[in-house]
Amino acid sequence: MLDVHLDSWLREFGPRGKERLEADSVEHLLDALEEKYPRLRFKIRDETGRLRRYVRVFVDGEDVSGTTGVETPLVGVQTIDILHSIAGG
Amino acid sequence: MAEREKFRILVGTRKGTYIVEGDTGRRRWKIGPVAHEGAEIYHVVADPRNPGTLFAAVNSDFWGPMLQRSRNWGKTWQEVSTPLTPVKKDRQPLFNDADPTTPVPRPLRNLWRIEPGHASEPDTVYLGADPHLLFRSTDLGQSWVPIPAINEHPARKGWSPGAGGACLHTILIDPREPKRIYLGLSAVGTFRSEDGGTSFRPTNKGVLAPFLPDKHPETGQCVHHVVQDARDPDTFYRQDHGGMYVTHDRMERWTRIGKPLGDDFGFGVASPRAAPGRAYFVRLDGMARVTGDGHFQVHEWNDAKRTWRKLVRPGAFPGHYGVQREGIATDDLDPAGIYVGTTTGQLFVSPDAGRNWQLVPFQFPGIHSVSLGNPPAG
Known part of the structure; x- marks a missing residue:
């Protein structure tokens, strides 16, 4: 089982x-x-399945958003953090 | 103040939705409620068929686009169903995958225009979005049906976005005939349907496309905004990248009217119910995209006399102001109120058809859209 944390x-x-x-x-x-949690649909990913621009997914502390993204395997993983990057102005 | 006496300006900004409350004197204003803090609000609109109901096009790089609805004049808001480009898993692709030249589908990027339907269709709402998409709801936004005549248009693979994106930003319903629908699409042009959206035909004759090799193509003009005349529904006023235009024949042929102004670039246009045959434009410098004369100015077009008139005393409000496509609005009172929101957050109001101007005493975030809530009949 994975522990999932959302911001x-x-x-x-x-x-x-x-x-x-x-x-x-x-x-x-x-x-x-x-x-x-249906209200999360399309908030983390857009309808093409890609992570939204400012969403960061950390797999055991490593940011995979800009690398393997949603295809990242979760073998032997314990913790997932789904956060937003610092952005805007 | 009794509810029926309240007068509301609905302001969509770079950082949220602002409801500005006043009375029909249109000289004293109270700011609030404020909602959607931090989100880009491209359009806020009141549904005249359902008093108290507002819709907001809420766009966010964090969440993606969301359609939100209020049933109490903006005191509280709820997310209602937002249409999506159906390209994932169990949904059929929006574009024709059998055609290898079809561009890769893009996700729904921003919501641009919410248009309550005809008075005879009290639950119908239209929604225009990026990339060049049109949807219709027949349950006040709870569910959406894509309109294939636009969303699967055979020519759309040649449609490009403008600087603001591939916006479908203008939707107009003929008040005499709900099946007659007009659209404006950035960098594509205007269209008309006579059959309730089953088919659309381009309507850009006479409009210049200065940025294309063919200066008068069937499509490709970058329309910025179009409004319908209050007395004559066959007459429209158009602010295009290629100038200011009028048509009197349901967009069959456009006539450029802005040349006497010199640079007739701009984004917004409005036409008041109390003064048919008039249209208000804010002329911008075509390169800088701000008021090039160094002060705030609104130009009034008199369609009967075919003349222009400046409505603001030159120099009264010095500065370089930007005004976006939904940045100009008029109310239904007589004399008409004119409302202009700027990209630097000023909200100009004239309560008397341009004779006098004041600033709402509040510094808004950059303003995308201005519209009127429950404007009493003039």
Whole structure:
């Protein structure tokens, strides 16, 4: 089981605290998360399945948003953090 | 103040939605409620068929686009269904995948225009979005149906975005005939449907495309905004990248009217109900995209006399102001109120058809859109 943490902005649409889910990839993890919390749909990913511009997904502390992205496998992983980058003005 | 006496300006900004409340004197204003803090609000509109109902086009690089609706004049808002480009998994692709020349579908980027439907269709709402998409709802936004005549138009692979994106930003319904629909698409031009959106035909004859090798193509003109005349629904006023125009025949042929002004570039245009045959434009420098004369100015077009008139005493408001496509609005009172929001957050108001001007005493974030809530009949 994976421990999934969302930042305070995403918690407005999803779980208020830590969520425990099972998944073998970031894509399947997001599928499961959106299935359980439908208001999260299209907030983290757009409808093509890509992560939105300012979303960062950390797999055991490593940011995979700009590398393997949603295709990142989750074998032996314990913690997922889904956060927003510092942006705007 | 009794609800029916309240007068509201709906302001969409770079950082949220502002409801500005006043009375029909249009000289004293109260700011608030404020909503959608931090989001880009490209359009806020009141539904005249359902008093108290507002829609907001809420755009965010964090969340993506969201359509939000209020049932209480903006005190509280709820996210209602936002249409999506159906390109993932179980949904059919929006574009024709069988055609290898079809561009890769892009996700819905920004919502640009919310247009309540005809008075005879009280639950119908139209939505224009980037990339050049049109949707219709028949349940006040709870669900959306894409309009294939635009969203799968055979020529759309040649459609390019303008600087603001591939916006479908203008939707106009003929008040006499709900099946007659007019559209404006950035860098594509205007279209008309006579069959409720089953088919659309381009309507750009006479409009210059200075940025293309063919200066008068069937499509490719970069229309910025179009409004309909209040008395004659066959007459429209158009601010285009290629100048200011009028048509009197349902957009069959456009006539350029802005040449006497010199540079007739701009984004917004409005036409008041109390003064049919008049249209208000804010002329901008074509390169700098701000008022090039060094002060705020609104030009009034008198369509009967075919003359122009400046409405603001030159120098009254010195500065370089930018005004966007939804940045000019008029109310339904007589004399008409004129409202102009700027990209630097000033909101100019004239309560008397341009004779006098004042600034709403509040510094807004950069303003994308200005419209009127529950304007009492003039």
